[in-house]
Amino acid sequence: MNEHANDTYAGSPGGPLSTYYEYNTLMRLLGVSVSKHLLDEHYTVIWANDFYYQLIGWSKDEYEDIFHNQCDLYYREDPEEWARLTATVVEARNTNQSGYSLISRIRRKDGQYIWVKFSTAFADEYVNGCQVAYTSITNIDDLVRIQKEQSVTYNNLPGFAAKFMVEGRDLQLLEANDRFRGFFGCDSLSCGLSNCMTEKNKLTFEQNLPLMQAGRSVHFTLEARNKEGNSVWLQVNGDCIDWVNGRPFYLIIYIDITDITEQKELQKQLEERSEMLKNALKEAERANRAKSDFLSSMSHDIRTPMNAIVGMTEIAFAHLNDPEKVGSCLKKISLSSQHLLGLINDVLDMSKIESGKMALRYDSMNLPEVMENVIAIVQPMLKSRKQLFSIQLKNIVHEQFSCDTLRLRQILINILSNASKFTPSQGRITINIEEIPSETSGETQMIFTFTDTGIGMKPEFLDHIFDAFTRERDGRVDKTEGSGLGMAITQKIVELMGGTITVESQWEKGTRFTVSLPLRIEDQSMEQWEFPPLRILVADDDTIMCEYTIHLLEGLGIHATCVTSGEEALEQAITAHRHNRDFDAVIADWKMPGMDGLETMKKIREQVSRDVPVLIVSAYDWAEIEEPAIAAGVNGFLPKPLFPSTLMRGLNRYVLGRDPASGQRDRERRYDFTGSTILVVEDNELNREIAVELLTAVGARVEAACDGAQGVEAFSHSPLHSCDLILMDIQMPVMDGYTATRLIRELPREDAATVPILAMTADAFAEDIQAAREAGMDSHIAKPLDIAELKQMISRFL
Incomplete structure (x- = not known):
């Protein structure tokens, strides 16, 4: 007995069609197949009448066993017709049509092809979030054959x-x-x-x-x-x-x-098209091989921040009695975790990358902080490979911008980690950052140039550097982990941000990537400080960096003297001391040939003065040299790249004794949720514990529920207006967050419609945010939780 035997269908001239059998018989007599499909990549068949299977020659059971109700598998012997069908569907949907019609051929079980006409209507019906379409298929094989025989x-x-x-x-x-x-x-x-x-x-x-x-x-x-x-x-x-x-x-x-030129041209066109087809086939085969390689290898884009997380965790465990060291490690773990989350989202959603469906999220971005974060993430790799690393700035006027901070960081890390991977030990990697005025009001052009002395790229690979899943094949780098996805993602992000990326490379000599990005300016000018007429000695073996520092100091009205070695710095300090013209401060690079920065500072302390402020400048981690630096008498640390604001803060704090950071700390928002009750609905015990601890630490009273059903019950039994906010997970057993939210909104109590409900889930894509809003949620925050963002969002509703 057919499962639809008792269904009725109204609308026939003689009254309703009382059974599914009568309906199916009528469709068969009319020579019409009727079927219901999902508009997914397979055009999956949800339901079809008997004539559908008679038309194609396979039984319903055979169709399900062989093709799994997936039309793309059914068409695998005829890819051209499948391409026509899918192109027609896509065009109809993109142009907001209600459906489409198409004359096509289908292959029957006996291997014969017949001509049919598809008539499809898109329904306002969705199954598991996917739109549904109804299709009728009419056999027009005889008509087409007659027309072919009679027409020219x-x-x-x-x-x-x-x-x-x-x-x-x-x-x-x-x-x-x-x-x-x-x-x-x-x-x-x-x-x-x-x-x-x-x-x-x-x-x-x-x-x-x-x-x-x-x-x-x-x-x-x-x-x-x-x-x-x-x-x-x-x-x-x-x-x-x-x-x-x-x-x-x-x-x-x-x-x-x-003349016979037309015949020759036709022959040439045929040869060109034949060559194009061959190249297309080779490209498709190469892409398939590249994707297979991707599935069998671990992405270096993921391993880079993962290595930082593991390494910083071990360092933190080894220094549990040193709160400052542990705090530094936790900060770096947090930064790496945020970057890792962004990468995982990209890797898991490959269709988004390949189709270019990647949205930007603009926020306030501080360039010095971004560079500090980037260096912290890639530094373990640079140190392990014993590579020389430097950053140079030019004409930096602005530091605060509006852009997608995560994506910018992703661009910089992808290129920098690539440079490290393909540069040998003792090789040099340099980042040059230059600001160029833009013709567009409120914008500036930031140029990032990455230069390395690595193995470079062969010309044949250079043409594919931005292709997805592509890696250079060379015995020296075959053991290097990586998916070949990083540069494809990088190019896509750069283009989305309105910028350009170019690459120059010479085999065995090195590579240069240049990224140009238009950035919206947030600060009209950096905070200015008045400085007395100080005299400062600068020591750096990098003459460009030395001249740049002198330029910054002179711009602040400070007289500066530049030397390129520790020995010269010591000699200048001694000479100035003999003439009673001691320098007001000494700034020295840590890594210098001969006498390095620490040894220079130690000798200045011993032979000149124990009171003169001495500062170390380095692109490496301060924690790495903090102990010997303090022993050498160093007063403070300035991280490279030496942005104008970094230099001004350093001079204020270590030379003049005024701390500009204290004012900033006073201005930072301190969240206090004392007196507020927050209901946390989360099935994962660890995530629940984290949320409870974080909220309790800022004074909130927290109640917890393990699934949506418990969350609804907890809210419904709470005193009226006693619950100030609900944090609701989405994917939970028993009852999901969407259902729980709808039930809470429907409760017959005054505060049910107004209590703020925030979605809290790992699904951070646009469709998930929209689904949360449709369920009645007020806002959405992605996991893993960004603590500052969570506090800021909660404060908006309390």
Whole structure:
């Protein structure tokens, strides 16, 4: 018995169709297949009538067993028709049509193809979030075959084909192919005929007209004008193909015999198209191999922040009695975790990357902080490979921008980690950052240039550097982990941000990536401080960095002296001391050949003065040199790159004794949720514990529930207006967060409709945020929880 046997269908002339059997019988007699599909990548069949399976020749059970109800598997023997079908569906949906019609062929079980007509309507119905379509399939095989036998496909004929009717002494042009129209350069059929009916051709027509009136074949040459107005010679071949009411109908083919260039051009086009097909096939095979390699290897994009997390965790455990060290490690773990989350989202949603569906999220971005974060993430890799690393700045006027901070960080880390991977030990990696004024008001152009002395790239690989899943094949790097996805993602993000990325590389010499990004300016100018006429000694073996620091200091009204070695710095300090003109501060790079920064500072302390402020500048981690630096008498640390704000804060704090950071700390928002009750609905015990601890730490009273059902019960039994906010997980056993939210909103109590409910889930894509809003939630925060963002969001509702 069919499972739909008791269904009824109204609307027939004789009353309702009482059974599914009668409905199916009517569809079969009409020769119509009816089916219901999901508009997913498989065009999955949800339901179909019996004639659907009779039409294709497979039974319902066979269709499910062999093709799993997936139309793409059914069409795998005929990919061209599947491509036509999917293209038609996509075009109809993109142009907001209600459906589509398509004449296509389908392959039956016996291997024979038949012609059918698809008529499809898109329904306002969704199954598991996917739209549904209803399709009728009509067998038109006989009609198509008859039309093919009776028609002449003019566009497939060689030369310029036309159909004429001979009526008396006149020729009436009835039809013509596209080449005929294109050759004569006009849409009007009479136009092409007039180009041939010239005075020069009059005698030729007079001689051949009697033959055509008798229905005999004709062959002659004539002179005509093409669309450019040039005179051309045509070979005319005509045959009578029909007689209608005593009038002969001719098919005439014109061939340009002015020269044989057209034949050569056709041959060239065929060869070019053949080569294009071969290249396309090779490219498809290469892409498939690359994706297979991706699935069998771990992405270096994921391993880079993961290594930082593991390494910083071990360091924190080893220094549990040192709160400052542990705090530094936790900060770096947090930064790496945030970056890792962004990468995982990209890797898991491959379709988003390949189709370019990646949205930007603009927020306030501080460039010095971003660079500090980037360096903290890649530093373990640079240290382990013993690579020389430097950052140089030029013309930096602004530091605060509005952009997608996560994506910018992702760009910088991807390129920098790539440079490290393919640069040998003791190799050099340099980042140059330059600000260029923009013609667009409120914007500036930031240029990031990454240069390394690595192995470089071969020319044949350079053309594919931005292809997804692509990696250089070389014995020296085959053991390097990586998916080949990082640079493809990087290029896509750069383009989304309105920028450009270029690459130059020489095999065995190195590579240079240049990223140019337009950034919206948030600060009109950096905070300015008044400085007394100080005298400062700067020591850095990098002459560019030394000159840049001097430029910054002189811009603050400070007299500066630059030397390029520790020995020179010591000599300058001693000389100044002898003349009673001690420097007010000494700034030295940590890594210098010969006498490094720490040794220089130690000797200045011993031989010059124990009171002069001395500062160390380095692109490496302060924690790495903190202990020996303090022992050498160093007063403070300035991280590279040395942004103007970094230098000003350092001088204020370590030289003048005024701490600009204290004002900033006072301005930072301190959240206090004392007196507020927050209900946390979360099934994961660890996540629940984290949320409770974080909220309790800022004074909130927290109640917890393990699933949606418990959350609804907890709220419904709470005193009226006692619950100030609900944090609701989405995916939970027993009852999910969407259902729980809807039930809470429907409760017959005054505060049910107004209590703020915030979605709290790992699903952080646009469709998830929309679903949360439709369920009645007020806002959405993604896991893992960003503590600052969570506090800020809660404060908006309390």
